[in-house]
Amino acid sequence: MSLKQLAPDQFAELAQRTRAQYEELKARNLNLDLTRGKPSSEQLDFSNALLSLPGTGDYTDNTGADVRNYGNLAGIADIRELWAEALGIDPAHLIAGDSSSLNIMFDLISYAYIWGTNDSPKPWKDEEKVKWICPVPGYDRHFSITEHFGFEMVQVPMTPQGPDMDAVEELVKDPQIKGMWTVPIYGNPTGISFAPEVVDKLAAMDTAAEDFRIVWDNAYAIHTLTDAQADNPDVIALADKHGHPNRFWYMSSSSKITHAGSGVAFFASSKDNLAWYTSHASIRGIGPNKENQLAHARLLGDVQGLHDLMQKHASSLAPKFDAVIAILRERLGAYDVAEWTEPKGGYFISLDVTDGSATRVWELAKEAGIALTKAGASFPHGVDETDTNIRLAPSLPPLEEVRTAMDGVATCVLLACVEATENNAG
CATH class of the missing domain: 3.90.1150.10 (Aspartate Aminotransferase, domain 1)
Structure with a gap:
């Protein structure tokens, strides 16, 4: 009653x-x-063995490179191949970084704001206005990033199938709409996973802005509470099939899987997007913490171990x-x-x-x-x-x-x- x-x-x-x-x-x-x-x-105790890895005497990845040294901005193949298999994507489209995927998201927005993306007619800072689609309720730290850059955040409601696609498809007719936040599987805070038809529409829809990007923050892709894993589509391949190969900036992380303060973050996208990203990231830094990446690869062993x-x-x-x-x-x-x-x-x-x-x-x-x-x-x-x-x-x-x-x-x-x-x- x-x-x-x-x-x-x-x-x-x-x-x-x-x-x-x-x-x-x-x-x-x-x-x-x-x-x-x-x-x-x-x-956190489940991964305490991480603290004694990669172990003494063997500091080489599966290519024979010494992980204690500089270099390899893309991250070591050992963890990239394992993670790509877990996500169901091509490891050639995946970069392994340091602990925080939020750092990578902030960098992506920063690079686009200062220099524009690889598809931008001009830097986003030179646009009259930048608008960003925000499904609500959503992840507060996402919104903090776009708020920090002064973007106009346009809300669309979440439904049990994902964001209201009628609203999204109408909004992207505006060339000032440059992007969209998403948490597509077990979302924050709703726990909703996007339905296949929603994912397909996001990959296929035409947008007025040629440099429109979807941040595909797949932080919880394998964070099941049951014995079953959620369906996890390869949106990079899907977008390419629909003629929008550069649409998705795909994020993942081990931070709530091993140790939250010292995980490995991942960025997956088209090869053109990765080349654009590394052209700036290679100036920002020489390479990630590859010892930590090797430690993770050895802790997990393979996808079954994950x-x-x-x-x-x-x-x-x-x-x-x-x-x-x-x-x-x-x-x-x-x-x-x-x-x-x-x-x-x-x-x-x-x-x-x-x-x-x-x-x-x-x-x-x-x-x-x-x-x-x-x-x-x-x-x-x-x-x-x-x-x-x-x-x-x-x-x-x-x-x-x-x-x-x-x-x-x-x-x-x-x-x-x-x-x-x-x-x-x-």
Whole structure:
């Protein structure tokens, strides 16, 4: 039954009970954190062998090159071939870098802004205006990059199949639209994976800007919470088939697979795009940390070793996600005050509450000692016009803390919605 459909006496009883629960919650003096999708200590321990690799006495990659020395901007073949096989792409289209794919994304935007892409008529800094498509809710750090460069961020809603393609196909008729953010598999924060027809449309659509780029941030491609892997299309080959070979800037990373502070980031794209990128990256630096790349290659061994490691992660993460969803269903399901995603992979759950209530939920949780990502964080400039969305990140705390935190969050959601109903009635 919807909260609004309760009889006056039922509503009054619920309001009184919820306020009492909230006072009990505050009295516990909690200090819990569901703000960011960090691996837990248990997950980091899965890859502690990395700290003693590549080992002593053999510092050569499979070409015989000494990884301790300068050079090889593209990264060593050992890790590139393993990762390309895992992603289902041609290793000739893949570069292995240092730990952060965000660094590469920032560099790509920087290079395009200063010098233009290999398809640009002029540098983006010389354009009258640069606009960028931002599916929402989306990844806050993506939006921070385009905000930093002063791009106009144009929102399109996410659907259960991916971004609203009617909106996207209309927007790309504007030559000022230069690009688009995406997290195509187990997205941040929704956990949604793009449907095949959406992927095909993104690869095939005509755009007014000849230098239009899609940042294909495939950070969670193999981050399953189940025994099954998500379908992961080779968008580089798909775009080439549709006559748009340079469309995708494809990102991947091991940072939430091994050690988050010292992973390996990957950039895949067309050979022309890679040549353009390396023409600038080769001036910026001499080469990546190839010792770390070799250590990763030896830790994982092969693609099966990678998937075996991901099953360990799933065994740690899945119970936490199950707990979040079970508590949301039990505490909120009967009142029609919230909706949430139930992802099969990735690191996040997206929670939508009654319009105008998300900020109040965040405030109530903060007062009760539960840190949530700020309401609106998954929108450009941190502004959710409807004030409905909160990103939940249950990966870092131990399972019992996740349960405690989410029971508290459910109380905060109920109280915020009770207050909103009372205010509307008044």
